[in-house]
Amino acid sequence: MQSTAIYPGSFDPITNGHVSIIKRALRIFDKVIVAVSENDAKGPLFSLDERVAMINQLGLDRVDVIPFKGLLVDLCVEKDVSVMIRGLRAVSDFEYELQLALANRRMNRDVETIFLMTDYKYSFLSSSMIKDMARFSGSIDGLVPEHVKIALQERFK
Numbered sequence: 001m002q003s004t005a006i007y008p009g010s011f012d013p014i015t016n017g018h019v020s021i022i023k024r025a026l027r028i029f030d031k032v033i034v035a036v037s038e039n040d041a042k043g044p045l046f047s048l049d050e051r052v053a054m055i056n057q058l059g060l061d062r063v064d065v066i067p068f069k070g071l072l073v074d075l076c077v078e079k080d081v082s083v084m085i086r087g088l089r090a091v092s093d094f095e096y097e098l099q100l101a102l103a104n105r106r107m108n109r110d111v112e113t114i115f116l117m118t119d120y121k122y123s124f125l126s127s128s129m130i131k132d133m134a135r136f137s138g139s140i141d142g143l144v145p146e147h148v149k150i151a152l153q154e155r156f157k
């Protein structure tokens, strides 16, 4: 039987930190579904379609990229997946992630959350930081995939 995990996030935009988590998850699971949250509350820079397209452009094998609205646990049931992946960058992520994992377990005990440690090279990184750096023409070389860098430069031209 194929093992599948869901990796949810806003991905506004995807960074090399996220890519590293996806690649490491693929060593554990046969397939990874990257679930891109609408997350309008965060006022995203890129539309849901743009964020999905940027991840698809990576052309990763065994990866499905889907947009989603609503609850993660409902998505897990819909896709018949019982494992969710989250990345942990630093101790500061732990409190929020614990809250998220416990809320999800409260709603559906069959869904487990697995945490992968973010590569130390990207542990300081966030999508907001990347956007700030790009907005003020700071170098983001090596922090995001090349096509994401171009999309950011276009957006802030």
Ligand code: COA
Binding pocket: 008, 009, 010, 011, 012, 015, 016, 017, 018, 021, 037, 038, 039, 070, 071, 072, 073, 087, 088, 089, 100, 103, 104, 118, 122, 125, 126, 127, 128, 129
């Ligand atoms: N490398 C680099 N950056 C990383 C990272 C990594 N490995 N892992 C996380 N980040 C950054 C992201 O870039 C993001 O930065 P930003 O805040 O500057 O944009 C930040 O960490 C957190 O982002 P993300 O992991 O995408 O979490 P989120 O809080 O934006 O969204 C969802 C998490 C998708 C689970 C949530 O928002 C959602 O939409 N849930 C649906 C409703 C639900 O089911 N809620 C749970 C129960 S109530």
